[in-house]
Amino acid sequence: MLKLTQNEWMKLWSRKSSWIMIILLALILLASAAITKWVDNSMDMNNTESWQEVETNEMIYNQSMLEDNSLSEAQREFYEGEVAISEHRLENDLPPYEYDSMQQGVIDSHIMMSVVTLFTVIIAGGIVAAEFSQGTIKMLLTRPVKRWKILTSKYIATMLYAILLAIVLFIVTAIAGLIFYGISDGTFLTWNGSEVVEGSFWLEGLKLLALSFASVWIIGTFAFMLGTVFRSSSLAIGLSIFLMFTGIQAVFLLANYEIVKYYLFTHTDLTQYYTGFMPVEDITMTMSVIVLIVYFIIFMAISYLTFSKRDVTA
Amino acid sequence: MNEQALVQIKNLSKTIGSKRIIKNLNLDLYKGQITGFLGPNGAGKTTTIRMMVGLMKPSEGDVLIDGKSVKHNFEESIEKVGVIVENPEMYKYMSGYKNLLHFSRMHKGISKKRIDEVVHQVGMKNRINEKVGSYSLGMRQRLGLAQALLHDPKFLILDEPTNGLDPAGIREFRLYLQKIARENGVAVFVSSHLLSEIELLCDRIAIIQNGELIDIKNVKELQQSRFLFKVEPLAEAEEILTGIGFPVSQFEGGLLVETEAEHVPGAVKILVNANISIFAVQPFKATLEDQFLEMTGGGDIAQAHSK
Structure with missing residues (x-):
């Protein structure tokens, strides 16, 4: 299996597109940091509020959210934590990071994960389909290796590439922050359920990045399945990207029906349990993880069945 | 084998x-x-x-x-x-x-x-x-x-x-x-x-x-040895050759005889003695192509099926 994965990895890096996507990701991150900085500079004149005023306003808003009785447990905890943190900051004179600081950039790096998803989908949708369109599938399947092993090696290579993209995202975000924003004097505070403690912004950023990787993983797997079933990379990539955008919108349409709880895109964003933005309220992290795993098993089963049963006539 | x-x-x-x-x-x-x-x-x-x-x-x-x-x-x-x-x-x-x-x-x-x-x-x-x-x-x-x-x-x-x-x-x-x-x-x-x-x-x-x-x-x-006899009159010659045990068939105005080269002079002698005019005797080699077409009935493309 190691040798097969090595093969897939070699083929992946022999194509220019894999390099281009990494470079493009880095450029997008650097450019967006530069633009944010530039917009900031031109608006800074009007911004005279002190951090204490901002924090107070936020605290009042979060307190008002807590009065809503329909909040889910996760959301209630989130707002309680936010209020506690704000109180702690004002009492002890601990300013937060400015939003245009390197540290805040690292914490928010997961916001750009949609780019990683997009590039992962391009690789995932093409990695099997390309063998068919190039005709190399005949060479690949007439070897003393069972088909499921070949498919597995392709899946592993795809996911390794996705992980690499996420790592690049994290590192380049930090570098872009250093170049364009600079280091803030603020502190990172977090609510551990009972008290406010100081935390590491690196760990917070990594945690959110790992959580949002769930969406890269499941949408990548979906594209992988489509590429395997339809043997057409453009169909697989196009359909996956289309569903990625419309799928999340559909969560809002379905929000009032029971079925939304079993719908994939309700659960793809695991960071919702930490950022307080939950379109469907009565779901839990455990439930999301279970739903994602069930979808994963279905996608993989379809991929393996079609790939190992198919008569190759291309 | x-x-x-x-x-x-x-x-x-x-x-x-x-x-x-x-x-x-x-x-x-x-x-x-x-x-x-x-x-x-x-x-x-x-x-x-x-x-x-x-x-x-x-x-x-x-x-x-x-x-x-x-x-x-x-x-x-x-x-x-x-x-x-x-x-x-x-x-x-x-x-x-x-x-x-x-x-x-x-x-x-x-x-x-x-x-x-x-x-x-x-x-x-x-x-x-x-x-x-x-x-x-x-x-x-x-x-x-x-x-x-x-x-x-x-x-x-x-x-x-x-x-x-x-x-x-x-x-x-x-x-x-x-x-x-x-x-x-x-x-x-x-x-x-x-x-x-x-x-x-x-x-x-x-x-x-x-x-x-x-x-x-x-x-x-497939490359068995055959000889083409150009002779006159055809029917009489065929009768004689068949009579002495050669497998014979008519082919393009001559006779196609399945035999080894060593038997050819004997066959010629017999034909001469029987007053048959011999114009030519030549080794005959059907190409694989002829045989292939013969066997597959002209090599019609089989009914199409989706490939």
């Missing part, structure tokens, strides 16, 4: 939809022997070969390679097979060497040295580090042969291998295949529509039509 067959095709059938594309094919292939696989377009050559290498699943029957079933024991059986299916499609964006490295990793125990050896064998040493995209068709065929030989297979299956080779390339390819068949005892199975090529290359020919194996012949048998 007393020895055990290396490859046994047993009752191989393939049904797609309601159409039986391959019907109960049985064929044995032996060590050191090159068997040609001939048939009109759409007869089922490619389908048969794809079932032999595991690209398609047989509806019925099985293929045994060195006793191992392709159906039930895929990894062990296919280990001994080198395959070139139609045009050898390679990864164009990688060098020839990386392509070979890629395929070598899918077999057990192929060293870098072995790769170099094969590269040398197929005469690709100078271009092996260039991208396959820059290769000519002939070079891709060589690389295709190289990937099929990497693991020193006991059995080589080639589907239309000489497509795109120039005459010199075809000749070299033929001599090479004959050499490895003879020296390494490799069984070779070649499908082709180039009849003259098959005739030069193969020891034995299997002919398929409409999914059925209609004949298996040794090439030597």
Whole structure:
């Protein structure tokens, strides 16, 4: 299996597109940091509020959210934590990071994960389909290796590439922050359920990045399945990207029906349990993880069945 | 052929939809022997070969390679097979060497040295580090042969291998295949529509039509000795020759006699004594093409099925 994965990895890096996507990701991150900085500079004149005023306003808003009785447990905890943190900051004179600081950039790096998803989908949708369109599938399947092993090696290579993209995202975000924003004097505070403690912004950023990787993983797997079933990379990539955008919108349409709880895109964003933005309220992290795993098993089963049963006539 | 067959095709059938594309094919292939696989377009050559290498699943029957079933024991059986299916499609964006490295990793125990050896064998040493995209068709065929030989297979299956080779390339390819068949005892199975090529290359020919194996012949048998007698009067001469036991048939205003050269003077003497005028006696060699067309009834393309 190691040798097969090595093969897939070699083929992946022999194509220019894999390099281009990494470079493009880095450029997008650097450019967006530069633009944010530039917009900031031109608006800074009007911004005279002190951090204490901002924090107070936020605290009042979060307190008002807590009065809503329909909040889910996760959301209630989130707002309680936010209020506690704000109180702690004002009492002890601990300013937060400015939003245009390197540290805040690292914490928010997961916001750009949609780019990683997009590039992962391009690789995932093409990695099997390309063998068919190039005709190399005949060479690949007439070897003393069972088909499921070949498919597995392709899946592993795809996911390794996705992980690499996420790592690049994290590192380049930090570098872009250093170049364009600079280091803030603020502190990172977090609510551990009972008290406010100081935390590491690196760990917070990594945690959110790992959580949002769930969406890269499941949408990548979906594209992988489509590429395997339809043997057409453009169909697989196009359909996956289309569903990625419309799928999340559909969560809002379905929000009032029971079925939304079993719908994939309700659960793809695991960071919702930490950022307080939950379109469907009565779901839990455990439930999301279970739903994602069930979808994963279905996608993989379809991929393996079609790939190992198919008569190759291309 | 007393020895055990290396490859046994047993009752191989393939049904797609309601159409039986391959019907109960049985064929044995032996060590050191090159068997040609001939048939009109759409007869089922490619389908048969794809079932032999595991690209398609047989509806019925099985293929045994060195006793191992392709159906039930895929990894062990296919280990001994080198395959070139139609045009050898390679990864164009990688060098020839990386392509070979890629395929070598899918077999057990192929060293870098072995790769170099094969590269040398197929005469690709100078271009092996260039991208396959820059290769000519002939070079891709060589690389295709190289990937099929990497693991020193006991059995080589080639589907239309000489497509795109120039005459010199075809000749070299033929001599090479004959050499490895003879020296390494490799069984070779070649499908082709180039009849003259098959005739030069193969020891034995299997002919398929409409999914059925209609004949298996040794090439030597096909090249049996016959003589064309141009004589007058025809009917009388035929009577005399048949009378003394020669198999005779009329052919293009003469008589076609199946016999060895040593019997020809005797036959001539008898005809002369019987006052038959002899205009010419010449050795007659029907080409494989004539025989092939004869056997397949003009080589009509079988009813089309989706490929």
